[in-house]
Structure formats: C-alpha cells, structure tokens
Amino acid sequence: MLDINQLKVFIQVVDEGSFTAAGKTLGMPKSRVSRMVSDLEASLGSRLLQRSTRQLSLTEVGNEYYSRCRHLIHEITEAHRLISDREHNPHGVLRLVVPVMVASGSMGHFLTKFQNVYPDVRIEVVHTDRPVNMIQEGYDLGIFVGDLPDSSLIARTLTESDSILCASPAYLKEYGQPQHPQDLKNLRCVKLGDGIQPETYQMIHSETGEEISIAVEPNITTNLMEANLHSMIKGAGIGRIPYLMAGDAVLSGQLIPIFNDWQLRPERVSVAYPSRQYLPKKVRSFVDFIVSEVEELNRLIDALPTTEEQLSAVNKLLSQTDET
Template sequence: MNKLQAMEVFVQVVDSGGFTRAAENMQLPKATVSTLIQALEAALAVKLLHRTTRMVSVTSDGAAYYERCLRILSDVREAEESLSRTRLSPSGRLRVDAPTGLAGDILIPALPDFFARYPDITLELGCSDRTVDLIEEGVDCAVRGGALIDSSLIARRVGIIHFVTCAAPAYLARFGRPTHPSDLERHQCINYFSARTGKIFDWDFARDGEQYRIPLPGRIALNDSNAYLAAGLAGLGILQMTNFLLEPMLADGRLELLLPDWTSEPLPVHVVYPQNRHLSAKVRVFVEWVAELFSNHPGMRLPKASARPTTFEVAI
C-alpha cells in the first residue's frame, strides 16, 4: 500500500463525503478508493469511517487522523516544491469555477497568456452563475462576485464590478425612457434571482446622497447572465448588469444607457479556496494571474487603497 496515496484518498473521502465523489475528483476507480481505505484501516487497526448505503461519516479516530493527514500532506508538498522547480514551472490539473459572463468576456480571452506562462498546467474551467461547493465538487479555487458567505474559505479580493442600467431601443420606443429610479416602478424590469436561494435581487441607485433600493416589477426573472442579457436584447424589459458585459451593445446601439447620473453599488470580486487545503503552486500562480489581469482591466480594477496583491484574508 502506498501510504501517502492512501492518506490523500482518505482526506478526499472525508472532504467530499463519499467514495464515489472522491473517486471522481481524484480520477481513480471507485474500487481503488475503497481498497485503499480498507488497507489503511487494517494497517492502523482502527475504523476511520462509518459506512451506510446512503452516506459516509468519519469516526472519532478518523477525525483525529484526518487532521494529522492534512498536516503531513501539506508538509510533503511543501518539501517537494522547495526541492524542485514546481514554483517556477507549476504543473498538473487545475479545477476553477467562475461566473459565466466574467469567464466568457474576461478570463477566457486572456487564457493564451496564462498558458504561455504556465504550459504544464491543464485547466478545467467551470462556467456558471451558481455557487459551487469547492470541497464537495473537487474545485481548487473559484472566482466569485458579491458578498462572501462561507467563512470556511480563504479569499483574496482581486477586482470590483460596476453596474449600469439600460434597455433595447424597441422597448424604449414602446414604453418610454425613465428619468428617475422611481419611474422604474411603472416599467417592466428584467429581474435576476439567486441560484442558491431563489431570492430576487433588489436594484439600488445613488446620486448626491439620495439613495434608492427597491424591488421592481417584471414578467421574467433569470439566474444566468447570458440568458439575462438575451432577455434585454429581446426587448423584454429594462436590465441592470455589469458594465463590461454591456459595453459592446451600448457602443453599437443594441442597448441604450438609462439613468446615467445614478450609480449602483459595485460588487467586490474574490478568488476563494478552501482553507484546509495546501495552497499549491498552480493555485497560487492562477490567483496572481487573475489579480494581475483584473488590475489591468479598466472595468474591474480595484481602487488603489483596496488593492493588496499579496494579502489573503478569511472570508466573512
């Protein structure tokens, strides 16, 4: 039995909550995962996991051994990296998740530069507007916009998203142009709802100390940025969306800017990763690359006072 591999498998089973998900995340046959856990328990002469047909849970001995395994595996990886060129040339599979619009408009077009710098990294980029469970789904890190709600994650703020309000010319020709946020209550607005909670987000506006945060009427609500934009272009209503996604449509006239004197509260953008995982070289270079990419993007750049390019903070 390869003891280190067995420890890695055990940690993955505990993190993901089952043998099947652990096997998928590690790209191993499920039988291999089961055999390694059995061999590990036999070698230690203790039961590490409770198994039922519906779930896997860790025993008290298993919980203590899990904490030791995390420290040992972290020390091994650090030792390997300090004696190799991994820091200079990181390699291996990197699993990342990012919001659909941000991935399509900013991350993916810049990936040739990332691969030119790090040719030995293989990237699996999940693109969706739902909040993935990094540990359960075996994701190394994620780019997220908005308030952080998971205190088990380490977060680095890398950018900021600004919003603008607009509508298609066909909608404005039919329903008119609002001149004040209160006018929106008499319009059809395209709403966006959380894929995690189902809650429809309020719209907010501010100007010279005057503030509005209001729920708005609408016939349709969506939870995907591509679908949301498509609804706006189809003239289904007024939309409020990130400026970097709307700029091409505003430039060519497919959408028209509304309420230009009013601003909406910007959202911070973070890269997050689990705090109980060793920060591998491939994750580290990806985080640094994203921070650099956003710092050079006029629509994503942090104010200088907020930019701390080497600081990681616990998400709150």
C-alpha cells in the same frame, strides 16, 4: 516505527561501501551516518552490517533487507522529486467556480492568456450563481461577487463590480425613459442568474449619495449572458449588464443606459481559495496572474475620460489574440 531517513542512509552506505563515502554523498558526518544505521538495526532487532576496521559487509538479513528496500527508496525519492518539480512548475487540473455575470465578461480572455503562459495547467470552469462549498466540491479557486460564502476562505480583492442598467431604444420608446429608480417597478425586467425570484437593484445617487433598493419581477431569467443580452436588444425589458460586456451594444446604440444620476452599487469581486498552507503552484500562479491582469485592465479604463473611449479600448483588448 520505520524512519525513511535511516533506511535511505543504510542504502547509501551499502552503495558507497563505507560510512565515510556515504557521509560525503549525503553531506553529513561519518559519526551521524554510523549512528543512523545503528538506530535502524536497533529498531529492526537485527544486525544489517558486519563492521571491521578495513571493510563493511552485509549480513544475511542485511542482504535481504537491502535487496527488498533499495528499489522502494528509489521510487519514493523519485516520487518526491516529481511532486516537488510540479510545484515549481504549475501542472495539473485547476478547478475554478465563477459567477455567471463574471464568467460572461472578460474571464475567457484571462483564462486563455493564463494557459498560454502555463500550458501544463488544464482549466475546468463551472459557471454558477448557486452557493458553493469549495472544499466539499473540490474547487481550487473561486471568483466571488460580494460577501464570501465561507469566512474561512483566503481571499484577495480583484476589483469592484461595475454594471449598468440598459434597455433597447424600441423598449424605451414604447414604455418611456424611467426618471427615478422607483419607476423600475412598473417595467419589465430581464434577469441574469439563477431563479425566478425578483431582481433587486441597489442604487446610489451619484451626487447626494442617497441609496435605494428596488425589487423588480423578471419576465425573463437566464443564466447565459448571450441570451440575456440578446433579449434586451430585442426589447424584452430593462436589465443589468456588466460594464465590460456592454461595449458593442452601447457603442452601436442597440442598448441605452437608462440613468444618468443613479448607478448600481458596486460590490467587491474577490478570488478565493480554501487554504494558504501548501498552496499548489498552479493556484498561486493563477491568483498572482488574475490580480495583475485585472489591475492592468483597471488602469486602462481609468486612463480614458469617456465611457465610449473606455468601452472601445476594452473591446479592442479583449478581442486580441495573445501570442505569448
């Protein structure tokens, strides 16, 4: 079996003209250099070098072998260097799968900022709520809300989902302000996601900790946040909206949160990837980046006492143009 290291040493010996000089260049003892060349000759069954006390010379077979292999070793070494450099400097296409709700929030801000820092990484994002097999479908990373689709995935927790139930003033004027989550069964629902199946709201009472699950039939389902938000503003029904996306509509009075004592149960939001072994630099860089960015965003929110101040600060942050 061919040993590339033996071949590399042989090429170096010929280029340097001696075992001693090759050993100095390669950082190994002369005796090891000589032994590796001898092992290569043994594996080929042919003598490559004529040795004397004064000089080395190529045999006819050795000259042909050297001529054919020298450029190949150079190409292999160069390919190794290029790949190694890429792994030290993030490069290539990063394929990312993201739930519709998460993708419609601050994700665009984060992606733009990441590419400003790592301009050699191109980003391909797929927004979907369907089950995804990351390995089979060739995704480098995924953002997931709740349980992971595959327990073998390596995951880091980013935050907890934070959504609120809202409706327009006109809708609440016509149908009334619900007082208890059970009242939602009699109201129209605008659902963000895939499929016309019922929207299930997991609610927790902020004081007693009581939990309740309410399934509401949607009259409108869309996997586009802008359409979902516009439908709610126009009075189509109540709906769940990510906290970070509620800003302008809530602050302007276009949407009104419908419960004070109840909140939607938070779910873990994670970034996950298929394997920790030989993780590409582009993936490692994105994971570290998104974890840091979300932590900073959470610190910003936690430092402000009122919902209005939090939403206003987040809106300002996400509307900034990054110059890094």
